[in-house]
Amino acid sequence: MSEISIQSPETHEQVRSRFRKSTQAVMPFHLSGKQSIVDGYDIYPSHSLGSGKIKNGYASLAEWIRGYPMVVIDGYSGVLWDEVQTYLDEAFKKEGIKTGWIRAADYLKHERDVLDLVTPFLGEREAVWGTRTTLELDDFFRIEELKKVREIEGVDCTILIGTGASLSDWNVPVIYLDVPKNEIQFRMRASSVTNLGMHTVDEPAQMYKQSYFVDWVVLNRHKASLSNRITIQGDVQWEQEINWMLWKDLADGLEHLSKTVLRVRPWFEPGAWGGHWMQERIEGLNKDEINYAWSFELIVPENGIVFESDGYLLEVPFDLLMLQNNQNILGKHAGYFGTEFPIRFDFLDTWEGGNLSIQCHPSLGYIRENFGEHITQDETYYILDCKKDAQVYLGFQEGIDPSDFREKLEKSKAEGSAVDIETYVQAHTAHKHDLFLIPNGTVHSAGADNLVLEISATPYIFT
Structure with a gap:
């Protein structure tokens, strides 16, 4: 992973080529009053939570964390964990707070062992299809060693960080970081992220396949098990920015949406047969893209829901709504479809x-x-x-x-x-x-x- 510098801002092209590969701009982390008024099709539909619900910046998150001697920062695949730690550490140092960092990734099983675990679910390499895994997240870790990790002495705050960090079972606040599925794919195409438990970068199509049939299935189960432990939900789809909110406010927002009309954030992809109707008529799409073949408007494994407060935007996966509120969404059919929207x-x-x-x-x-x-x-x-x-x-x-x-x-x-x-x-x-x-x-x-x-x-x- 490339080194980062928060002192020398990079150009858009440098950032795009380094950690995401897409001609479509990332969703803005903040909308001005003018930007939030869209006449017609909105590529960033959002649901207002009212004022004061979404916070911005690593400095504000560090300020919240400093009140605790120990914190867990868990999250989904696609999170740039080195960057998250760097930005938080910079914020802590400015406030004179001494932190000790423990990386959950240090307790993953060896890559060859992880590959043995996931291969049965991936089918033939040339094939599009695999099967949904039956694995659990702790299968990827040397779990007994992870659970023995303890507070670091001589620091103001010990932070256990990385996907699977909450498997430690520490009875401390859990911060959960998410990245939208389309941004995960853009990061795969830039080789800035890998699959769960893997250090080696594969072809983007293979990493997506493994994510779809293994990583995302495992991580959704893990996320569902954490719903009573998460204190803060964070969105880290941007470089150098984070928007975050208290889980209780997010849960209230999801509960409200599950009982009313909602729209998810669409995302757009070019393709071999793609056309130009959307490109010519939908404001905000890149006119220089070769074409747009799809707009994914509502697909549980792919789309996200965007919340807004004071102009700040925070996206959560649509499948989180289904994990938390499938009964409200599906009614009497929830028993059959579970957390899937059919x-x-x-x-x-x-x-x-x-x-x-x-x-x-x-x-x-x-x-x-x-x-x-x-x-x-x-x-x-x-x-x-x-x-x-x-x-x-x-x-x-x-x-x-x-x-x-x-x-x-x-x-x-x-x-x-x-x-x-x-x-x-x-x-x-x-x-x-x-x-x-x-x-x-x-x-x-x-x-x-x-x-x-x-x-x-x-x-x-x-x-």
Whole structure:
């Protein structure tokens, strides 16, 4: 990890290339009065908590910590722990407070042992799919050694810091730091973070896969077990900044949201087939990005909820709302779906782009048997806008030869050759406000020059 300097501010390009790789700007940590008034689609929708609820800066957090002889700082994957410690230590030194630091990462199992633990859940390296892990966070640690860690003598405050720090079972205040899922991915692409228990940087796609099927599953279980211990929740998606709040105020905010209308923060990604409808019309998106293929509007494992107080913004994962308030959200269905929200909303943008990848979602029996999911992915395409000759591909042609189709697809993957898809899949002319129903097991794709609102029944494993 690169060295940091809080004395010499870096340029935007230096910061972006060092700890995150994305052309889309990070969400601002503070909005002025003018910025907070958005006429139309808001890429940073927030929910007000009233004044005085969200605090800003490492100095203010250090001021709070100084009242305790021992503190635990735990957190999610993607946190830049070296930076957090550096900024807090600078703040403590300015106040003449002597701190002793203990790193939870020093008590992780060896990387090769962690790899042995996680490999069964990752499938083949070339494959997209894995299976949700059954591991727990303490499986990654030399847990008995971690639990023997004690207060450092001769300091004003001992701080145990890092993912899994609260496994020590210290009866002290717990500060929990979070990073939004999209920012974790941007940090993976910049090689500034690694997977849980790993020191070696892998390809971004592999790190995302391991995060999705292992790290995030394990850390969500851990976070759920901490809900009665956390005192402060912090958001560290920015470099050199932190916004934080008391857990009791956050819990009140989540409880309120679980009983009213809410909107999560969307995030946008380019893709091989991506288009330009959103890029041309949505304020705040980078006009220099090659395209935008997706806007993830509401997906539990991917999106976050933004709270606001005095202009300061603090984001928490949408899955935290489900961990804390799933009964209010799902009502009588909470017993079946648990902490998963079984509906997904997103935009697919192929406007002046290409054809979306041809795909097919598994039957209910297959996904239950092979992936242990409750439900499968049934979809609808609602055409928000389209050009005159836009199409939607849906359903096989009569009498196709499955072996021939498979051969053509495998050749296309191996050689990069085009497939005459209409030989195998039906093409339907799209019109604005058309609704296409896509049951599981149905081959489908959005053609070029569409803006699609995709509404899906969605298991944890989704596409």
